Structure formats: C-alpha cells, structure tokens
Amino acid sequence: MLDKKAQDVQVLHVAPLTSVADYLVIGSAESDRQARAIADNVDGMLSRAGQRPLSIEGTTSGQWVLLDFGDVVAHIFRQDVRSHYALERLWSDAQLISVTDDTPAPKVMPKKRIIVRRATTQKTV
Numbered sequence: 001m002l003d004k005k006a007q008d009v010q011v012l013h014v015a016p017l018t019s020v021a022d023y024l025v026i027g028s029a030e031s032d033r034q035a036r037a038i039a040d041n042v043d044g045m046l047s048r049a050g051q052r053p054l055s056i057e058g059t060t061s062g063q064w065v066l067l068d069f070g071d072v073v074a075h076i077f078r079q080d081v082r083s084h085y086a087l088e089r090l091w092s093d094a095q096l097i098s099v100t101d102d103t104p105a106p107k108v109m110p111k112k113r114i115i116v117r118r119a120t121t122q123k124t125v
Contacts (some may be wrong), residue, residue, distance in 0.1 A: 005029075006038050006076065012094035024091060025074040028082050032062030035076045039065040042074055 006027035015022040029035035036059055043053055046069065055068040063081045066073040075087060 005034070005071055005078070009099050010088060011097040012088070012091050012108075013097055014091055014094045017091070017094055021068075021073045023073070023097075024072040024094070025072060026082070026087055027074070027076050028079045029062075029076055032078060035065050035078055038076045039067055039074075042067055042076075056112065084088060090121045 006029060009025070009027040012024040012026070013022065014020075014024055029038055029040065039056065039059060043056065046053070051069055053067050053069050056066070057068075062080045062098040064085070066074040067076075077085070
C-alpha cells in the first residue's frame, strides 16, 4: 500500500477476537481513483506471488475497497469514509502492529497446491 502513497496504514492483529480473519490492514487514500489504484497494486503483487483474493468489493465506487485474502483482509478507504466508519475504534481491542515507510514488504511464498489426478477407466468392447 505504501508504494502507492496510502496514508496512515495500520495492521491490526484480530485473530484472538474473531474467526473472520487474522489480520486487518487499513489504509487511506486521498481520492476514489487512488483507492482503486492501491487496491489494484495490492491485488497484483499478491496474485503474482500466488495469493489470489477470495473476494474484492467496492472497486466501482472506490470509496471503500475491500480485498479478502482469507487470513488477511485489506480495507482501503477514502479519508472521509475511513473516519466515518472508524474500523480502528471498532477493533480497538486488537493488537496494533507498527508499519512505517521503511518497513520491508514481507516475502510471500506461494501456497503449495495438491493436484489430484483421477484414474481413467477403459471400456472393453
């Protein structure tokens, strides 16, 4: 998010509080267009690393874009919308993980996929 100039990026560890996700990543954008660009960038980077999103919502309006990667859910808000919904206040019991501009992006390893081959039956005529 930071490489597309997302502002006030926060990571909340919510695993002890909910089964929906382990982490919430919340960031702000100055405009709808920037929110969509940040979301496209996050989706593209993680997809190239083999982590495709389960769901993406809100790209049409761009006011609040949600990317659901299963254990991690990213929320990109336009600044005024973020202050209105105040997810940080809603999840105030969550542990805040510090993120700075110089924090390196974690290396994402693609998940191993198991390929199941079905046996073919041969018909005798």
